[in-house]
Amino acid sequence: MSGRKQFPSMTALQVLLAVGERGSTSAAAEPLALSQSAVSKQLIGLEDLIGGPAFQRTPNGMVPTELGAIYIEHARTAIKAMEDAALKVARLKPGPRVLRLQVPPIFGDRWLLPRFVQFTEAHPEIEVQFTTFVSKTQTEIPDGNVRFLVAPAPDEEGTYLFGNDIRLVSAASYWEKLGNPATVEAAARGVMLEHPQTPFHWPFLVQANGLHGLEVRHTMRFGYYTMVIRAALAGQGMALIPQGLIVDELAAGRLVNPKGLGYRSDHGYWFTKPANIPPSESMRLFEQWLHAEASMVKD
Amino acid sequence: MSGRKQFPSMTALQVLLAVGERGSTSAAAEPLALSQSAVSKQLIGLEDLIGGPAFQRTPNGMVPTELGAIYIEHARTAIKAMEDAALKVARLKPGPRVLRLQVPPIFGDRWLLPRFVQFTEAHPEIEVQFTTFVSKTQTEIPDGNVRFLVAPAPDEEGTYLFGNDIRLVSAASYWEKLGNPATVEAAARGVMLEHPQTPFHWPFLVQANGLHGLEVRHTMRFGYYTMVIRAALAGQGMALIPQGLIVDELAAGRLVNPKGLGYRSDHGYWFTKPANIPPSESMRLFEQWLHAEASMVKD
DNA sequence: GCTCGCTAGTCGTTTTTGGCATACCCCAAT
DNA sequence: ATTGGGGTATGCCAAAAACGACTAGCGAGC
Numbered sequence: 001m002s003g004r005k006q007f008p009s010m011t012a013l014q015v016l017l018a019v020g021e022r023g024s025t026s027a028a029a030e031p032l033a034l035s036q037s038a039v040s041k042q043l044i045g046l047e048d049l050i051g052g053p054a055f056q057r058t059p060n061g062m063v064p065t066e067l068g069a070i071y072i073e074h075a076r077t078a079i080k081a082m083e084d085a086a087l088k089v090a091r092l093k094p095g096p097r098v099l100r101l102q103v104p105p106i107f108g109d110r111w112l113l114p115r116f117v118q119f120t121e122a123h124p125e126i127e128v129q130f131t132t133f134v135s136k137t138q139t140e141i142p143d144g145n146v147r148f149l150v151a152p153a154p155d156e157e158g159t160y161l162f163g164n165d166i167r168l169v170s171a172a173s174y175w176e177k178l179g180n181p182a183t184v185e186a187a188a189r190g191v192m193l194e195h196p197q198t199p200f201h202w203p204f205l206v207q208a209n210g211l212h213g214l215e216v217r218h219t220m221r222f223g224y225y226t227m228v229i230r231a232a233l234a235g236q237g238m239a240l241i242p243q244g245l246i247v248d249e250l251a252a253g254r255l256v257n258p259k260g261l262g263y264r265s266d267h268g269y270w271f272t273k274p275a276n277i278p279p280s281e282s283m284r285l286f287e288q289w290l291h292a293e294a295s296m297v298k299d
Numbered sequence: 300m301s302g303r304k305q306f307p308s309m310t311a312l313q314v315l316l317a318v319g320e321r322g323s324t325s326a327a328a329e330p331l332a333l334s335q336s337a338v339s340k341q342l343i344g345l346e347d348l349i350g351g352p353a354f355q356r357t358p359n360g361m362v363p364t365e366l367g368a369i370y371i372e373h374a375r376t377a378i379k380a381m382e383d384a385a386l387k388v389a390r391l392k393p394g395p396r397v398l399r400l401q402v403p404p405i406f407g408d409r410w411l412l413p414r415f416v417q418f419t420e421a422h423p424e425i426e427v428q429f430t431t432f433v434s435k436t437q438t439e440i441p442d443g444n445v446r447f448l449v450a451p452a453p454d455e456e457g458t459y460l461f462g463n464d465i466r467l468v469s470a471a472s473y474w475e476k477l478g479n480p481a482t483v484e485a486a487a488r489g490v491m492l493e494h495p496q497t498p499f500h501w502p503f504l505v506q507a508n509g510l511h512g513l514e515v516r517h518t519m520r521f522g523y524y525t526m527v528i529r530a531a532l533a534g535q536g537m538a539l540i541p542q543g544l545i546v547d548e549l550a551a552g553r554l555v556n557p558k559g560l561g562y563r564s565d566h567g568y569w570f571t572k573p574a575n576i577p578p579s580e581s582m583r584l585f586e587q588w589l590h591a592e593a594s595m596v597k598d
Numbered sequence: 599g600c601t602c603g604c605t606a607g608t609c610g611t612t613t614t615t616g617g618c619a620t621a622c623c624c625c626a627a628t
Numbered sequence: 629a630t631t632g633g634g635g636t637a638t639g640c641c642a643a644a645a646a647c648g649a650c651t652a653g654c655g656a657g658c
């Protein structure tokens with residue numbers, strides 16, 4: 001009406017979400033395919049535009065301010081709208097069904113995406129769109145979801161992938177600093193790294209090992225589970241992690257799990273989709289591939 | 300997860316909406332404060348990105364394709380999300396209440412915005428955010444609306460601005476081409492320019508002049524009312540327009556209304572707001588100014 | 599044919615973006 | 629106290645993007 005309104009750019013919005021999720025500009029840089037410097041500049045530009053800091057810079061990482069939280073929510077809406085538009089258009093085209101898959105960030109980062117290039121090579125004609133978050137305003141329903149569940153709901157179909165095998169892990173240096181505890185009791189001297197909204201908590205480990213009321217010395221909580229793993233790798237404490245997500249780190253010694261301390265969770269990663277929908281050929285092929293890959297986890 | 304996704308820029312989205320509303324890149328250029336060339340390039344860039352034409356280029360202007368319609372809808376969601384974020388943040392700040400006003404594009408363009416600089420000068424401390432469209436996903440409720448109504452709903456408060464006085468107008472050249480009709484019957488030889496979703500249609504004119512069943516030779520329909528006025532100015536036909544919106548064009552002779560042909564509509568522009576909400580000082584001052592301005596229309 | 603309104607393209611200029619390198623900060627370990 | 633590691637922000641520079649002025653070409657109307 002009277003000139004363009006100045007809004008944050010799409011890159012800035014993606015930066016905002018990634019920094020919120022990863023906890024630092026340097027950690028956000030990789031999934032954005034940007035340098036830390038570019039991420040920092042985008043964030044500062046956004047903060048100039050919106051009139052204040054989106055994050056508090058703390059020793060524990062970037063913590064969203066109230067202002068930041070407002071913009072994060074609306075950034076999700078805007079980004080999801082663009083994702084939905086692209087998906088809706090892709091779904092109108094003839095040819096193989098475009099797949100939209102809703103995937104938790106950590107599962108995508110650590111397990112699916114590193115393997116996904118194989119699927120792409122085998123099926124270059126199949127377009128897959130990943131999305132890592134849900135928005136209240138989304139208009140396009142995903143074809144499939146990966147979720148960490150006990151079991152799928154009655155109105156969906158699901159197959160178990162992996163995830164029951166939960167390991168208590170830390171960096172080798174941290175474990176050594178704890179005096180190389182050989183039991184859960186001994187490990188209780190450590191700092192537990194947790195994400196409140198995942199089902200990986202110290203009391204489950206305690207219970208599963210036939211102990212009662214054993215408290216861990218300290219618990220440090222993070223807003224995203226990806227940050228839990230980063231903190232464990234950085235030697236800040238111990239974390240409970242599905243073994244399948246950290247196979248490489250365990251093999252490389254970046255994380256250790258002496259004595260195989262851990263427990264068997266009733267939760268696991270499941271691939272779910274709405275029931276009673278005939279699967280497209282694209283979906284059939286993807287599921288076939290996904291299950292073959294998951295069967296190699298052996299948990 | 301694997302790099303930034305490439306989405307249309309905020310400028311491109313605003314261009315998409317403006318071209319859809321105005322019907323051409325040249326008409327969209329002014330409210331965007333861009334040149335026609337820049338608008339064209341943004342549109343072509345967007346079309347490259349989304350994989351096809353957003354508009355069909357027709358002699359009657361740009362007509363949205365199916366692809367374009369999908370993106371228009373989602374562009375509204377994204378833009379509105381950004382507007383809502385900015386408004387929500389502004390509403391958290393101390394100081395005068397930020398006003399969000401929902402205004403039809405044509406009312407804003409032709410009447411409110413040209414006058415609004417006066418309000419701004421008188422009250423520089425009051426921030427007003429205009430929005431021209433509604434989105435299903437919006438989260439922030441406007442403080443006030445301008446709408447073309449018979450009367451406000453029971454759950455709102457409203458004051459009449461102007462708009463009952465509807466005039467049959469055209470460019471002088473067009474009226475001359477029709478043989479300078481002095482009556483509604485004679486004018487029926489012409490082409491009627493209409494927007495289906497406004498209450499300004501030829502049969503109302505006929506009825507209000509005590510005639511029955513008199514058909515106009517041809518009706519040309521446009522997707523937006525702003526395009527109706529542009530077509531009338533361009534000599535493409537006759538239009539029924541609230542007199543208050545075209546005072547300057549009538550005075551300058553760019554539009555003519557010989558013999559004062561027209562009718563009195565039961566619809567008019569009303570300024571409405573939710574009832575039972577104590578008005579802020581900002582709103583009180585705005586309403587005061589708005590009513591003073593509207594009283595000068597004298598219809 | 600001419601005029602007008604329109605779209606899209608070229609060219610030159612300006613602005614923006616992103617990476618490299620680096621200064622600075624904080625914390626933990628030695 | 630020093631060192632190392634992880635982090636943020638900034639300067640410099642090159643590349644990319646954005647924009648306006650100008651213009652070619654098209655279609656419609658006269």
